[in-house]
Amino acid sequence: MLRVDVAMADTTNIEGFKALERFGRDSAKATGSQFLGFLLDSFDLTMILSIAPVVAAVLLPPSSPLIAVFSVILAYSLTIIFRPVGSAIFGHIGDRLGRRTDLIITVLGLGIVSALTSALPTYASVGILSFVLFIIIRIFVGIFAGGEYSAGHPFVMEWTPFRWRGLISGLVQGGFSFGALAAAATVAVFTHIYGETGLVSYAWRYLFLTTLIPAAIALAIRLSMKDTPIFTELKEKNKIRRSPFIDLFKKPVRKDFLQVMIWMTGMFFYAYALFAYVPTILEHAPSAWSSNLGLATTVYTIGTAGAFFGAFGFGIASQKVGRRKLTLIWAIMTIIISVPMYYGLMRAAELGNVPLAVLMSIIIGIVTQGPWGIVPVYLSERFKTAVRASGVGFGYSSGIFIGGWFSIYVPLMHNYLFKSIDTSTNIWFSTAVLLMIGAIIIFIGQWIGPETLGTRLRSVE
Template structure:
């Protein structure tokens, strides 16, 4: 049965997934905000913007492996349970992220350093894809109905919180060691810090028990033999492809902040040094965290579908003005205006993510929920994950004169507008899920209930 009260197990499940999702974003942000440093460490000398693109491209290539992790661990989470799945994924995610600290430099081994970096990113991508496959259902299945929207926002907010934490940690390292020391050796210490949240999440998960919803699936003998494959069979495949379209747009939303706001702030005509640029970016992640929590809570009253549709329309309208505010304030060195623009972008791009954990959990049956949530979430990467190619293409062939040769602010705004269109269409094609039960009825029991009592 579904939990009726918010218990200590509910709190543990929420905390566990908050930290697990924080770790995913923590690693992502370390890569993207420290891209100029990694470019000097892992690559031969070249244009700063091109070098940053190379590091971002390496990251986006590894993002493509997240669906692999979602397929593996989503299927496993529907067969053995959410808890066991999550113990494996948080171990893998924490260790593979920390191993980045052991990479040799380009000066030591040449281009092999960058190849090894890509291999580690692949491992991180696989375990990250598995993390939300079982993690989102784990948190949602421990949450009573009236708290679903708020807890969904808090869980998803862990991603933005992780980004903020990473930016603060990196800024602290630069302030303490100095940029030259970070480029020389201290960047290794930055990546070792990923072990701390991984250890906390692991300790919580080891103390937890399986969700009552999955236990109900086991008790009713409804565990599927092939939950992942069942996603592509009637009547579920239409649901999956609707979610895929929606999530493609959502990934455009996400990377309009996480991938390109640091890049915009760190390159001319912006005059901010890297430390200030990262701090300004971190303000955007604070706004993102607050927006995700508030959006998730509001969706419990307004509805997941309706709220997201209105948000998509508003995003399309304000995308260009808000990115213009960012680049203009960075060009004239107005710290307060740049911080405001960063916060607004964080709110706009990350607010709708607050409903993702519960929307996807309500979209798929309990016996295939880990597969549906995980692979449905990751399916947005098939097209959305190539953001690091779309923006340079738009910059080089369409909007270079608007962007300026050394920046990508307008191309990023257009990426966000495309995302808003895809999110809107995706939501229009799907139903409102507010009020959906997370527990799954046994078809045989349902059939027996409908049979007339004839003697």
């Protein structure tokens, strides 16, 4: 029997709910819209990390290459830190005015602000002001990105029939990994065409203009859609809450939010263990490719393909095994294999062994990004309709409060705890420890939470 939130006799939105009995055109549009929105978010972030040495050379004074790269990663981290602001603002809008309205605003803002990076002046022309402006842009990118998934995840999940939820959740979340893959591939192509000298000189500007492509397509899809039947019913029955964001911190929702925050903290540790530090490991000695940005980027690009399939497969499996059970098993497995994975990557790079480095990069991508495949569905199932955009958005972003400072944790571990294990310029072991800490936090977060498989999304309070 198909378990979906279908029409009932008392609904004033019968036709809308009939559309949820099958995966139809509206479901496909919502999926494509959020896939592209999440792709854009990752595309922008991954581009920053993939060309961190180039950004450092353009916007910062000459200094130690590793310190300069850490400075760029810190700016990236500040972008992440401001996501909760966007989640609070746009989650509130999504619960008050609607998911679709919210998404039109966020994709416009995210695309335009990200593309503005291409207009930045260089350090050579205005000094440190160039990096200050870069940080300001990153802050606004973070605000719009925080709003993007606040309404986006509920939007797609509320348009998805029950039996498709795990698959669509994994596919949508895989859009983030696919965006990383697309960005890394774009960087590789630009590096091949213009060379590293050309990138530093001028081609980095063209790179950031490419963010307008997915933004334009996502905007076109969203303009052609209507809001979800579930939110429409809430509005028709006059059940819109006056302060949905504030309600997250009141009983009975507060307990759910705190559990989600713990889980998401560990999830962000997982994410950065791939997106922030796999490129760093590949680009710094003893890696044989420390002077070959193109080859290091290629290896990382292939690894992000593993991340996409990891999230997609995890989402599908969760529909059979259960969101909670699968995550608990995965966390234990991660703790066991973290150090061997990153040691294998570092050694493969040191030996210049491309096949082995690609294999290890793929494994790291699958392990670190697999659990992200249930984020859209799990968070949507944890919060009722009237506070869902606020709960999903701020719950997602709440993991940043502790997890977002990874750009400080890893250097501290590298410099003060594990320098005898790490090499002088490579942070492979510190990254492995970051991932293990994330796995422990994820285990705790899921252990204290419920199994959500089978939860009805249609709830009019």
